[in-house]
Amino acid sequence: MPELPEVETVKAALLPLVEGRTIQHVRQMRSDLRWPLPERLADRLTGRRCGTAYRRAKYILIPLDGHEVLLIHLGMSGAIRIYEHQPEFAKHDHISVQLDTGQWFVFSDPRRFGHVDLISDSELETHKLLRHLGIEPLSNMLSGDWLADRLAGKTAPIKSALMDQRIIAGLGNIYVCEALFKAGISPRRKAGSIKAGRAEKLVRAIRDVLTLAIASGGTSLRDHVQPGGEIGYFVQQLSVYGRAELPCVSCRTPLKHITQTGRSSFYCPNCQR
DNA sequence: CTTTCGTCCTGACTGC
DNA sequence: TGCAGTCAGGACGAAA
Structure with missing residues (x-):
């Protein structure tokens, strides 16, 4: 599913859901996806206020208060679903996030080629997944x-x-x-x-x-x-x-x-x- | 440096 | 109906 247009679509749906909202609860079902997930991810996300989600390449980035950013890559088979209430757990659901509106978003990825990371603002340029990325095809830089x-x-x-x-x-x-x-x-x-x-x-x-x-x-x-x-x-x-x-x-x-x-x-x- | 190849996983589909 | 083989929208890291 996820090339740039699909990631952009997911980001667009996620943006109004999370913007200005506080993360109330996180369920993490496993300790790794493509790579090990950050230590204590659920704890570290809980209580954080979300900023304006954006996309870079095939990554979705959600800025959090405290100068950190939640990074999501959907890999080959990743998807994010949105729910108005706590959803039934489904196979391949790996991370579920409840916001203070009561709404949830769930990261699901059968093949687990996707990844979720929590990085500091200062790592946006240096993170190994981001630092070598080329230009955005829809930006003015591409000619x-x-x-x-x-x-x-x-x-x-x-x-x-x-x-x-x-x-x-x-x-x-x-x-x-x-x-x-x-x-x-x-x-x-x-x-x-x-x-x-x-x-x-x-x-x-x-x-x-x-x-x-x-x-x-x-x-x-x-x-x-x-x-x-x-x-x-x-x-x-x-x-x-x-x-x-x-x-x-x-x-x-x-x-x-x-x-x-x-x-x-x-x-x-x-x-x- | 550039380029290819193996690898991480599950699921859907094909052909025997 | 079962089972083996193939393929899948990604991308890192090792090797050549």
């Missing part, structure tokens, strides 16, 4: 020239370069495939061969795909703020992802599926060069 510059000399395929969170932070497998399709660029092309013109087109495609995905996530969010409902999922008209052998939406050529650096890539061999 065709900037991207072409960062890709210059790279022999890795453009698909892999766009998956690299140290360059652009927040893209994942689906949206990289979709953006490359929209830009007419083959995932197999060497990253270093993307010069100004193509880079400009690619940047526009990345922005368009993400913006559209966030918008549709936002639209469907309404149905999912109901108690017990799940928030944050992707509703996206996918052009290529998961569509191997199906005809290209543009030229009807059968789409191809290949593996690059261990991940699936889908593309149109005719439209993408």
Whole structure:
């Protein structure tokens, strides 16, 4: 589920829930997710007042009083659900948080590739999960020239370069495939061969795909703020992802599926060069 | 330095 | 119906 648009959607749902609220109760069901959870996490969260939640790359960050920040990464299978009252415990629920409104949010993650951490403000720049992150794709920093510059000399395929969170932070497998399709660029092309013109087109495609995905996530969010409902999922008209052998939406050529650096890539061999 | 590969987990699905 | 094998939207850290 969680690439940038999905994380953004989850953050958007969490923000009004937690902003200005005090954490009243925390249930922690295990001591580790991907990595060991912070010592005494539940104790340390209880009684803390939440600030304005925000997103960085695929991380959700909730500032707390006392100069600390709650960091949440959903991994591959993580989800956050919101409840009006204390929910029944469900399998794979790992951390449940009750606010002073009586509402709850629950972090659930079957594969446990996700992570939750409590860090100090001063660690925002230096934390091992945050310090190497590249730029936000929806920020003004991303431009065709900037991207072409960062890709210059790279022999890795453009698909892999766009998956690299140290360059652009927040893209994942689906949206990289979709953006490359929209830009007419083959995932197999060497990253270093993307010069100004193509880079400009690619940047526009990345922005368009993400913006559209966030918008549709936002639209469907309404149905999912109901108690017990799940928030944050992707509703996206996918052009290529998961569509191997199906005809290209543009030229009807059968789409191809290949593996690059261990991940699936889908593309149109005719439209993408 | 860059790039690939193994790894952490569970669950859904496919094919025999 | 059961069971083995494969694959999954992530990303670190070791190795080449």
